[in-house]
Amino acid sequence: MPRSASVNQELRERSRERILTAALEVFAAKGYEAASISDITTAAGVSRGLVSYYFATKEELAAELLDRWLDGIAAILTIDGTPDERLAAIIDGALMAAAGSLPIQRLAITLMMQPSTHDVFARVETAKSDRLSQVEDAIRDIFTARGAPDPALEEMLLRATLEGITVKLAIYQQTFPLEAIRRRLYAGYALPTPTTPLPFPSPVVDRLRAK
Incomplete structure (x- = not known):
């Protein structure tokens, strides 16, 4: 049949x-x-x-994976709540994504940085430009509501910080103090201390070393 x-x-x-x-x-x-x-x-x-x-081509496969990664970033547009609640959710969402889907995070970072594949990322990012602008504006609106004098700079700094954390987590997966870093971010933005930890290992260390 x-x-x-x-x-x-x-x-x-x-x-x-x-x-x-x-x-x-x-x-x-x-x-x-x-x-x-x-x-x-x-x-x-x-x-x-x-x-x-x-x-x-292999490039088309990489482009599709990057496209999905960027769609994941755009998920913050669905977050509701006060400015502080939304900022905390963005931080937690980024850290959860970094720890919970490390292979795709590592791949995205690699493709962004390598000269041979940077153009692949640039083309995907350009295709998603309107959607990414909405994400950037949503974060800037949060900082505007929190009284930041330069919301655009704060948005870029936050994204750079979270992407830097992802890089470090990819390198030092077994020794990265994720929860301590999370709480330091909360304190830096004067957010209420989280009441429950993220569901990932977070060793207590004073130096990062690969294992």
Whole structure:
């Protein structure tokens, strides 16, 4: 009996997601430059032809993963509450994303920074420009409401700080004092001390060292 159009569509979506998941795993394990389409087809358990059907090049796979990463950042537009509550939620959301989805965070940072793939990131960022401007404006509105003299500078500083934390967490995953850093951020912005810790390990250390 022939499959319905909806069943075929679901199967296609599953195949596409399997390829993207495999690409993320391979990029995270081997790095973008060293990874090959053959590595990805093997990890996904699909034919090279199927990968090529959805993604003509390795660059297209990276662009799709970056696109999704930027969509995750845009999730802050759904946060409600007072300015302080929204700022705390942005901090917690960024730290949770860094600790809970480290492979995609590490990949995004790598693709942003490497000369060979920076253009890939730039093109994806340009395509998402309007959405990212909404995110930036939402953060600036929070700082405006909190009385900051330069909300744009505060927005850039916050994002740079959170992205820097993600980089450090990627390098020092086993020794990074995530909760202590979180509480220091809260204190720096005069936010109420969080009542419950984030659900991730947070060792007590006085120096960062890789293990």
